[in-house]
Amino acid sequence: xxxxxxxxxxxxxxxxxxxxxxxxxxxxxxxxxxxxxxxxxxxxxxxxxxxxxxxxxxxxxxxxxxxxxxxxxxxxxxxxxxxxxxxxxxxxxxxxxxxxxxxxxxxxxxxxxxxxxxxxxxxxxxxxxxxxxxxxxxxxxxxxxxxxxxxxxxxxxxxxxxxxxxxxxxxxxxxxxxxxxxxxxxxxxxxxxxxxxxxxxxxxxxxxxxxxxxxxxxxxxxxxxxxxxxxxxxxxxxxxxxxxxxxxxxxxxxxxxxxxxxxxxxxxxxxxxxxxxxxxxxxxxxxxxxxxxxxxxxxxxxxxxxxxxxxxxxxxxxxxxx
Amino acid sequence: xxxxxxxxxxxxxxxxxxxxxxxxxxxxxxxxxxxxxxxxxxxxxxxxxxxxxxxxxxxxxxxxxxxxxxxxxxxxxxxxxxxxxxxxxxxxxxxxxxxxxxxxxxxxxxxxxxxxxxxxxxxxxxxxxxxxxxxxxxxxxxxxxxxxxxxxxxxxxxxxxxxxxxxxxxxxxxxxxxxxxxxxxxxxxxxxxxxxxxxxxxxxxxxxxxxxxxxxxxxxxxxxxxxxxxxxxxxxxxxxxxxxxxxxxxxxxxxxxxxxxxxxxxxxxxxxxxxxxxxxxxxxxxxxxxxxxxxxxxxxxxxxxxxxxxxxxxxxxxxxxxxxxxxxxxxxxxxxxxxxxxxxxxxxxxxxxxxxxxxxxxxxxxxxxxxxxxxxxxxxxx
Numbered sequence: 236x237x238x239x240x241x242x243x244x245x246x247x248x249x250x251x252x253x254x255x256x257x258x259x260x261x262x263x264x265x266x267x268x269x270x271x272x273x274x275x276x277x278x279x280x281x282x283x284x285x286x287x288x289x290x291x292x293x294x295x296x297x298x299x300x301x302x303x304x305x306x307x308x309x310x311x312x313x314x315x316x317x318x319x320x321x322x323x324x325x326x327x328x329x330x331x332x333x334x335x336x337x338x339x340x341x342x343x344x345x346x347x348x349x350x351x352x353x354x355x356x357x358x359x360x361x362x363x364x365x366x367x368x369x370x371x372x373x374x375x376x377x378x379x380x381x382x383x384x385x386x387x388x389x390x391x392x393x394x395x396x397x398x399x400x401x402x403x404x405x406x407x408x409x410x411x412x413x414x415x416x417x418x419x420x421x422x423x424x425x426x427x428x429x430x431x432x433x434x435x436x437x438x439x440x441x442x443x444x445x446x447x448x449x450x451x452x453x454x455x456x457x458x459x460x461x462x463x464x465x466x467x468x469x470x471x472x473x474x475x476x477x478x479x480x481x482x483x484x485x486x487x488x489x490x491x492x493x494x495x496x497x498x499x500x501x502x503x504x505x506x507x508x509x510x511x512x513x514x515x516x517x518x519x520x521x522x523x524x525x526x527x528x529x530x531x532x533x534x535x536x537x538x539x540x541x542x543x544x545x546x547x548x549x550x551x552x553x554x555x556x557x
Numbered sequence: 558x559x560x561x562x563x564x565x566x567x568x569x570x571x572x573x574x575x576x577x578x579x580x581x582x583x584x585x586x587x588x589x590x591x592x593x594x595x596x597x598x599x600x601x602x603x604x605x606x607x608x609x610x611x612x613x614x615x616x617x618x619x620x621x622x623x624x625x626x627x628x629x630x631x632x633x634x635x636x637x638x639x640x641x642x643x644x645x646x647x648x649x650x651x652x653x654x655x656x657x658x659x660x661x662x663x664x665x666x667x668x669x670x671x672x673x674x675x676x677x678x679x680x681x682x683x684x685x686x687x688x689x690x691x692x693x694x695x696x697x698x699x700x701x702x703x704x705x706x707x708x709x710x711x712x713x714x715x716x717x718x719x720x721x722x723x724x725x726x727x728x729x730x731x732x733x734x735x736x737x738x739x740x741x742x743x744x745x746x747x748x749x750x751x752x753x754x755x756x757x758x759x760x761x762x763x764x765x766x767x768x769x770x771x772x773x774x775x776x777x778x779x780x781x782x783x784x785x786x787x788x789x790x791x792x793x794x795x796x797x798x799x800x801x802x803x804x805x806x807x808x809x810x811x812x813x814x815x816x817x818x819x820x821x822x823x824x825x826x827x828x829x830x831x832x833x834x835x836x837x838x839x840x841x842x843x844x845x846x847x848x849x850x851x852x853x854x855x856x857x858x859x860x861x862x863x864x865x866x867x868x869x870x871x872x873x874x875x876x877x878x879x880x881x882x883x884x885x886x887x888x889x890x891x892x893x894x895x896x897x898x899x900x901x902x903x904x905x906x907x908x909x910x911x912x913x914x915x916x917x918x919x920x921x922x923x924x925x926x927x928x929x930x931x932x933x934x935x936x937x938x939x
Contacts, residue, residue: 243774251783254790372921374872376879377914383901384908482777490781494876498899508782509880512789524786531777 237536244528245303249296251524252517299518303525309518313511318522321507326526329492329503331415332422333530336488337481339427340434345477347431348438353465355443364439367432375491379425379498422499426491430484441476445469475546481538485531493527593857596934603930606923613920617733624726625704625712627689628889632711632721634661637907638672640716640724647679655681656712669906680707716909718897727889728913734890735871736920738805742870743863745809750816751859757817758824759847765821772814780811784873788882797888804883808870819862823855830854857935865928868921875917891917 264279299309308318347367351360445451446469454464496505504523511519543550587595597603616623632638641656658678664671686705693699706712715724757768787807791800827833828851836846877883878892879899886893894913898904904911 240770240774240777243770244778247774247778248786251786251790368922368925369918371925372868372918374875374879374914374917376876377895377898377911380898380901380904380911384904486777486779489779493779493782493785494880497880509785509882512786512882515789520786520789524782527779527782528777531779535777 237532240532241529242300244532245300245525246296248521248524248528249299252521253292253295299521303522308522311511311516311519313514313516313519318519321519322504322522325502325504325507328415328501329489329496329505329526330530332419332426332496332501332503333485333488333492335419336423336426336430336492337484339423340430340484340488341477343427344431344434344438348435349442349465349470351435351439352442352446363435367435369432370428371432373428375425375429376494376498378428379422379495382421382425383499422492422495422501425499426488426495429491430488433487434480434484437480438473438477441473442469445472475542478538478541478545482535485534489527489530589853589857593934597930600930600933602926603934606927606930609919609923610927613732613916613923614736616729617736620729620733621691621693621699622701622703624723624729625688625702625706625714626723626726627691628722628727628730629887630689630722630726632713632717632723634721635659635672635711635713635717636670636719636721638711638713638717638721639907640909641674641713643714652679653681655679656706656714658710678710680710680712682712683707715912716907718894718910724894724909724912727894728891728916731889731891731894731913732916734801734884734888735874735892735917738801738808738874738890739867739871741802741805742808742812742874743867745806746813746816746866746870747859747863749809749813750820753813754817754820755824758821758828759843761825768817768821772817775811775814778811780873781876783811784808784877785880785882788877797885801884801888804874804877808873812866812870815866816859816862819858820855823858824851827851827854858932861928861932861935864924864931867928868924871917871920871924 302309306319308322310316311318311321314321347363351363354360448469451464451469454468455461459467492503493505493508495501496503497509500506504527508520508523510516511523584592597607621627638659641659643654643656645651645654647655657674657676658680659672660675662671662673663669683705684703686702687700688702688705690698690700704712713723713725715728717723718727753768753772757765784807787810788804791803791807795803833846833850836850841849874883874890875892875895878890879895881896884890884893891913895911898910
């Protein structure tokens, strides 16, 4: 199921990056000529041939996608380097930031959601819900800006970026790793806020539904202590939902991660995606878009697998079909 | 002995036991729309948020009257002027609303301009006055304003930007675009959602599976990067107005999936209801069944979910314009205004420039609460 989805997505991505009128080479030649420089015809011919820019649309698509599968993401016109070299660590840093954000969202949303559901209509419930709503309504990028400002005043550290400047372009080491961890909390908190708010609401609604069911009443009637009752039955039921909810959480986290990365100028995919879109550097932009889509699709696959592992009903049903 | 069977002398009334109270009768006889209204009214928060939304949209009709200045008027002597506070009392004496005039001086250390309120200069506001001239909705020329600064002075309630333009006026004008783009986007996406969801739900079969796959794929894509990519396509040569429509359509293109989904599932569920089967057995045509029996059944749900997806669009426009990929000046929206606050140094020096975020947060919250209330009320028989 995953591969056809990815194929359709890759086609959509390719259509989008192809849509702007003209191709990059035309812009590039015009730019060079306007500066009075001569164009190296060999290079143009090489690029044209490499990407089949003079060939029909479908042929270009197949050239691109077959290269993509074998790890050749194309050539970035602006940097005059293969996309793979331009991208470098960025993709892994994006994965890291997104992963930590998901963990953060869970760690915050889960206890609050449980508290809100078990203390429905209490002051705590109202207060936490309101806080969650404000998190939902404040645009991510502004929260990032405000945090940047506050962190600058309070801590005086350089908050922008994901690591200390001296570790840039350095190979991975323990020091670099620690520096990344130190810098990561701001983007994680900022990106996580809106996702957390939504998640709290959904967990609360879901757990409330479970709490109304009869087996809870039966448990209570038989004298199970409330904590044990909650832990043993309704919570396990809503765990299912909790895992499957990653499907709606991931796209929003990745969206948020992009804008926040632009504001905080993190060395992830965000800022480069923006510039590549603006300069119509199509293969670079296409790689980023494709990669972000892949990240969500794989994330959903993982959540499906987790769900099957957690819930015997789903697992057994799947086996019966086979 | 033959005993006669007892029969009561009182006249027979079949409803004597089941008679309803006046309140119950009103409830059972009320139309669906009335029931929804009653249920919504019980949800206090939703009603308040509805009122706020109504007011906000109301102001966009008369932005020109509310704003004290035209949104492009530059006050070159008042660049980056901080917000001026509104006062009522001067030295313990009631004066009516007024501001203290600012004195400008150059700070020789930072080489920046500083504005200091001068407690001598009491500048009373004028009401229902003539000020900057403008074209009302771009058509009728006028210079009427609800509030103006005192003659020959200035009043910047929320400060000014780098060109000395009044931020309050700009936020008022920006509301028109930001709020309209939500409505415009939802109209397009409602159309798409009804059409595709309706097709999927009514025909079923392979049409359904194709549309279902399509929605799944679009939903699995992170929205914002795709929005960014699509709005980067819009040609630079387009006029700001065309860009506005382009952005509206782009926002809608990724948003219809949720609506299509709920239309489809509602259609599938309602199709199996008894009253639908009854209508079919009585020989009603599909067109009549859809219009007469199905549409009223899910219209309220659709309106509720549409309301809940408007804030996403408003946030989308704000984010795009903030990044410089969305609307372009001279069109002014909240996102365009926030674009000026992109730089951390600007925010540190002139924090009032991030004020446009306040109406954004209010509108998003109001739409969320109102939509929640609507969704609860949409099914009044529960």
